[in-house]
Amino acid sequence: MVSRTTLLCIAAVAAHASAADLNSLVNLFIGTGASGNAFPGAAIPHAMAKVGIDVSTAPRQAGYIHDNSSITGISLMHDEGTGGNANGGYGFFPLFPLTNCTFAACPVGIGARAALRKAGADAAQPGYFTTTFVNGIKLETTSTRRAGLIRFTYPTAGPNHVVVDLTNDLGRSFEGGALALAAAAGRVRLGGTFLQSYGPSNYTVFACYDFAAPPAAGAQQRLVAFGTYQSTNLSAPSSITIRPNGTALSFPWTGDSVSAEQAGALLSFDAGVVLARFGVSFHNADQACANAEAEVPDWDWGRVQGASAGAWEEVLARVGVDTAAEDATVVELLYSSLYRASLVPANLTDENPYWESPYPFYDAFFCSWDTFRTVHPLLSILDPREWAGIVSAYVDGWRQTGFIPECRANTKAGYVQGGSDGMIPLGDFAVKYGARAAALGVPIDDLYQALVDTAENTPPDWYTVGRQNTAWKTFGYIPTDWVDPSGATGLPTREASRAWEYALGDFAVRQAAVALGKSAADVAKYANRSMNFVNMWDASVTSDGFAGFAQRRYPNGTFAFSPPNACSPVDPVGHSCARGTDNNVGFYESSSWEYSFFAPHSMATLVGLMGGPATFISRVDHYFATPYFLAGNEPGFLMPWAYHYANRPDLSALRVRNVLYKNFNTGINGLPGNDDSAAMAALITFHIMGLYPVAASKQLLIGSPLLSAYTLRNEVFGTTTAFRVVGFDKAGLAAAPPAGARVFVKRITVNGAPSASLCWIDFDDVAGGGEIEIEVYGDAAAAAAAGCGEGPNALPDSLETGGFPA
Ligand SMILES: *[C@@H]1O[C@H](CO)[C@@H](O)[C@H](O)[C@H]1NC(C)=O
Ligand SMILES: *[C@@H]1O[C@H](CO)[C@@H](O)[C@H](O)[C@H]1NC(C)=O
Ligand SMILES: *[C@@H]1O[C@H](CO)[C@@H](O)[C@H](O)[C@H]1NC(C)=O
Ligand SMILES: *[C@@H]1O[C@H](CO)[C@@H](O)[C@H](O)[C@H]1NC(C)=O
Ligand SMILES: *[C@@H]1O[C@H](CO)[C@@H](O)[C@H](O)[C@H]1NC(C)=O
Ligand SMILES: *[C@@H]1O[C@H](CO)[C@@H](O)[C@H](O)[C@H]1NC(C)=O
Ligand SMILES: *[C@@H]1O[C@H](CO)[C@@H](O)[C@H](O)[C@H]1NC(C)=O
Ligand SMILES: *[C@@H]1O[C@H](CO)[C@@H](O)[C@H](O)[C@H]1NC(C)=O
Numbered sequence: 001m002v003s004r005t006t007l008l009c010i011a012a013v014a015a016h017a018s019a020a021d022l023n024s025l026v027n028l029f030i031g032t033g034a035s036g037n038a039f040p041g042a043a044i045p046h047a048m049a050k051v052g053i054d055v056s057t058a059p060r061q062a063g064y065i066h067d068n069s070s071i072t073g074i075s076l077m078h079d080e081g082t083g084g085n086a087n088g089g090y091g092f093f094p095l096f097p098l099t100n101c102t103f104a105a106c107p108v109g110i111g112a113r114a115a116l117r118k119a120g121a122d123a124a125q126p127g128y129f130t131t132t133f134v135n136g137i138k139l140e141t142t143s144t145r146r147a148g149l150i151r152f153t154y155p156t157a158g159p160n161h162v163v164v165d166l167t168n169d170l171g172r173s174f175e176g177g178a179l180a181l182a183a184a185a186g187r188v189r190l191g192g193t194f195l196q197s198y199g200p201s202n203y204t205v206f207a208c209y210d211f212a213a214p215p216a217a218g219a220q221q222r223l224v225a226f227g228t229y230q231s232t233n234l235s236a237p238s239s240i241t242i243r244p245n246g247t248a249l250s251f252p253w254t255g256d257s258v259s260a261e262q263a264g265a266l267l268s269f270d271a272g273v274v275l276a277r278f279g280v281s282f283h284n285a286d287q288a289c290a291n292a293e294a295e296v297p298d299w300d301w302g303r304v305q306g307a308s309a310g311a312w313e314e315v316l317a318r319v320g321v322d323t324a325a326e327d328a329t330v331v332e333l334l335y336s337s338l339y340r341a342s343l344v345p346a347n348l349t350d351e352n353p354y355w356e357s358p359y360p361f362y363d364a365f366f367c368s369w370d371t372f373r374t375v376h377p378l379l380s381i382l383d384p385r386e387w388a389g390i391v392s393a394y395v396d397g398w399r400q401t402g403f404i405p406e407c408r409a410n411t412k413a414g415y416v417q418g419g420s421d422g423m424i425p426l427g428d429f430a431v432k433y434g435a436r437a438a439a440l441g442v443p444i445d446d447l448y449q450a451l452v453d454t455a456e457n458t459p460p461d462w463y464t465v466g467r468q469n470t471a472w473k474t475f476g477y478i479p480t481d482w483v484d485p486s487g488a489t490g491l492p493t494r495e496a497s498r499a500w501e502y503a504l505g506d507f508a509v510r511q512a513a514v515a516l517g518k519s520a521a522d523v524a525k526y527a528n529r530s531m532n533f534v535n536m537w538d539a540s541v542t543s544d545g546f547a548g549f550a551q552r553r554y555p556n557g558t559f560a561f562s563p564p565n566a567c568s569p570v571d572p573v574g575h576s577c578a579r580g581t582d583n584n585v586g587f588y589e590s591s592s593w594e595y596s597f598f599a600p601h602s603m604a605t606l607v608g609l610m611g612g613p614a615t616f617i618s619r620v621d622h623y624f625a626t627p628y629f630l631a632g633n634e635p636g637f638l639m640p641w642a643y644h645y646a647n648r649p650d651l652s653a654l655r656v657r658n659v660l661y662k663n664f665n666t667g668i669n670g671l672p673g674n675d676d677s678a679a680m681a682a683l684i685t686f687h688i689m690g691l692y693p694v695a696a697s698k699q700l701l702i703g704s705p706l707l708s709a710y711t712l713r714n715e716v717f718g719t720t721t722a723f724r725v726v727g728f729d730k731a732g733l734a735a736a737p738p739a740g741a742r743v744f745v746k747r748i749t750v751n752g753a754p755s756a757s758l759c760w761i762d763f764d765d766v767a768g769g770g771e772i773e774i775e776v777y778g779d780a781a782a783a784a785a786a787g788c789g790e791g792p793n794a795l796p797d798s799l800e801t802g803g804f805p806a
Contacts, residue, residue: 025323027332027666028126028129028339029066030340030668035671035672036081036670036674039052041063047347048346048347048348050143053075055071060086068119069116071117071131072110073094073168075169080343080677081340082366082677087170089169091168093164095152100156103159103225103268106266109237110168115134137152138151139152140153146279146280147280147296148278155272156272158270160272162267163266164188164265167261169192174259176193177190177192177204177250179249181246186210189208190285191285195256196409209277210292211274211276213277224270225268226266227246227265228242228247231260237261277296277299315383319334319710320712322708333688339681341681342383342386347360349362354411359393359396362393363408364409365406366408366677367414367417369416369417369501370676373695374686375681376390377428378693380433380767382712392441392443395426397422403420403453404422406422406464414464415579420454420465422454423455424696426451431514448518452522462489462490463489467498468484470485472502478499478502480586481555493579496553496586497586502532503601504601509526511696520806527799533550538550547611550587560586564596565591565628568593568594590636591628593623593626600638601696604795616645638692640652644760647795653704697797707725708728711723717769723773726773727777729741742777745774745776746777750771757789759795
């Protein structure tokens with residue numbers, strides 16, 4: 001029940017939120033420096049079209065880097081914050097504006113045309129991006145879901161030129177394609193095949209560029225010359241022939257032998273401003289043109305940009321804060337993070353070229369290994385409708401292949417990093433929205449079958465989808481040096497971290513079985529398997545005085561030793577820690593030191609294995625001090641909150657602040673690692689809100705927020721939940737708050753009723769409307785003594801100790 005005073009309180013916060021121009025609080029350049037790979041171009045929420053400029057130097061995973069390197073074009077689709085191929089994925093069919101050249105001698109090739117930006121010229125806001133070259137040409141763009149507008153403003157009246165590049169994507173991976181120019185209609189149609197950036201496959205994509213802008217659009221551009229260009233000789237691709245009046249190019253698929261080819265169209269206009277409309281499609285060029293005509297019929301820049309900005313305001317307003325009263329840096333971090341967390345996955349519904357389906361199609365599950373921890377749980381609170389579409393797309397992937405997709409990247413299956421971690425959001429959806437699944441368009445029986453099939457069956461090659469269940473079910477762990485008699489193969493490394501992720505995946509099935517009323521046998525089976533991570537625990541291994549670590553294990557049961565610090569930030573010797581076939585450590589992008597803490601569904605088991613709460617706490621402290629902690633990668637996400645499981649939420653309160661303020665900020669280098677399809681963005685959001693989601697469950701760890709008050713709106717439930725921090729203290733907004741700063745949780749009430757736990761809160765309370773009051777104090781000793789509170793359920797749940805009751 002929502003009391004009257006609560007309602008007034010919500011109204012007050014909401015009024016502030018809607019009055020604010022939330023888009024103006026978004027800094028799109030956070031994480032566009034050396035390592036974040038964040039995408040700062042134009043896009044609507046969950047868009048297919050992500051339009052932005054591309055730099056000539058790698059790494060450039062999102063096309064853009066906020067440095068002074070030269071620009072090779074403005075292109076139509078990009079990834080958000082991913083790792084993978086340092087050259088990047090997507091970035092196909094770039095346009096490039098040229099001035100001051102004669103048609104037949106214009107520098108159209110990618111090397112010759114590259115141009116520097118004027119210092120400080122890059123600017124962006126949700127739905128809009130612009131920059132200016134040193135030669136004075138200004139670029140601007142705005143977009144819809146599959147289409148948009150690009151405008152070049154030249155320093156002189158013309159003639160001015162536009163290159164339409166057929167062959168250069170970010171990865172320089174062109175495998176073939178074609179271009180057709182219809183001069184009278186001012187239209188260029190393109191299709192090309194390129195490699196995905198993180199996986200073994202290629203994809204084919206199409207675009208349509210229109211240059212016959214109606215005078216009403218404010219453009220008076222007359223096409224005065226046109227033609228095609230291509231490399232004179234593939235052994236010397238930068239020597240290029242421009243063919244005036246040429247209208248067609250065709251490169252039949254020949255593998256990568258044409259990847260260096262420079263080819264495209266060159267158009268000249270008798271105008272100082274050239275407006276281009278584009279559409280993209282994975283079906284064919286006709287569809288790309290139809291998308292442009294349908295989504296940008298009138299070429300009306302103001303309408304397109306206004307609609308994009310409006311869509312973003314709506315997304316951002318789901319979290320309401322009094323932007324004037326709160327700390328400005330926290331507000332900027334919050335809204336910039338919420339922005340990025342709604343860029344991907346990309347809604348490619350109606351653009352699935354691979355199979356007919358009535359269900360949604362989404363791309364950029366890149367990878368579920370990155371996003372299950374924070375991105376999906378954030379969607380579960382703020383955007384259940386979009387999330388349902390995404391979940392449905394995961395289930396539809398299973399319908400086609402028999403397995404839940406793991407790392408769909410550039411529309412094709414990418415590499416599996418560990419477990420089949422798409423299982424976790426599906427289990428989470430069953431737990432949180434199982435009862436509403438039909439209304440949300442998710443066939444819940446299919447979802448459950450997708451989970452079971454992925455938990456039981458083994459694909460012939462589990463490197464791109466699924467898991468090595470043959471091994472998991474035979475041994476109860478993932479053995480080292482085992483030849484699978486079934487003939488199934490995959491990348492055999494990362495045995496220990498895969499097993500620990502498989503265990504969590506099985507927990508997700510168990511959770512779905514409970515939520516959906518499946519048989520007690522199913523519940524018991526997957527609960528049992530979810531505890532099998534202990535089978536890879538070698539109690540005899542010690543490191544820095546701590547005993548018991550996850551280790552690889554042979555089929556005969558003997559453990560295979562690797563140093564627990566291997567692949568940690570302080571690894572004294574070089575190891576192969578990613579997907580190299582020479583990874584002989586047993587862990588993926590992490591160490592045994594870190595993965596030995598990874599059992600979010602039964603942390604009490606780890607507290608026990610490590611020797612009890614006191615040892616656990618000193619082990620977590622040591623992990624941060626050494627540091628074995630790496631803020632820039634996902635396996636460490638939960639760690640600042642780990643103290644909750646040892647009844648010391650006061651230590652988590654300090655550690656979360658320390659990690660946040662030492663590693664994240666609003667600068668271009670404000671992310672400690674890749675944004676990873678917004679995994680970092682969603683993590684920052686949770687830290688700021690004083691919450692951390694427990695995987696595939698309704699529990700969230702709770703602590704003291706970095707805001708004095710905020711609201712969360714859930715459109716499906718029709719609720720707004722108001723969080724209010726009683727005694728909020730801005731002195732707590734620091735890496736090391738001064739003694740006495742009120743950062744410790746003293747009391748939590750949910751709609752006036754005291755919460756039995758100071759350590760966790762139920763999803764139904766977070767998303768259920770009403771008011772959550774968090775009273776904070778600065779008495780560290782009292783907070784340490786109070787722990788998670790009194791009562792049997794004060795600690796967050798662990799399966800082994802009877803948590804997550806069926
Ligand atoms: C670009 O930036 C780098 C690093 O900041 C600097 O060393 C270099 O001089 C700059 N180059 C130009 C052309 O401004
Ligand atoms: C135009 O190009 C010519 C020849 O490359 C060059 O000398 C001249 O400086 C350029 N003018 C402008 C305004 O860029
Ligand atoms: C790329 O596409 C072609 C034609 O569609 C196909 O035959 C080929 O096997 C693909 N190559 C890769 C590496 O996926
Ligand atoms: C192509 O370029 C290579 C390398 O510059 C050169 O050896 C070869 O003679 C050229 N072929 C033709 C047909 O011009
Ligand atoms: C291109 O077409 C125009 C118009 O028909 C013509 O005037 C011109 O000579 C042509 N150029 C070439 C190189 O064929
Ligand atoms: C995804 O795109 C399709 C096609 O435009 C649209 O119908 C659907 O509502 C979108 N999904 C969500 C969850 O917005
Ligand atoms: C799981 O089942 C096996 C076989 O029945 C049993 O030996 C084991 O103790 C069970 N594990 C747990 C954690 O219940
Ligand atoms: C188990 O297998 C490993 C690897 O082949 C071997 O080194 C070890 O001695 C074996 N242990 C036992 C008890 O046979």
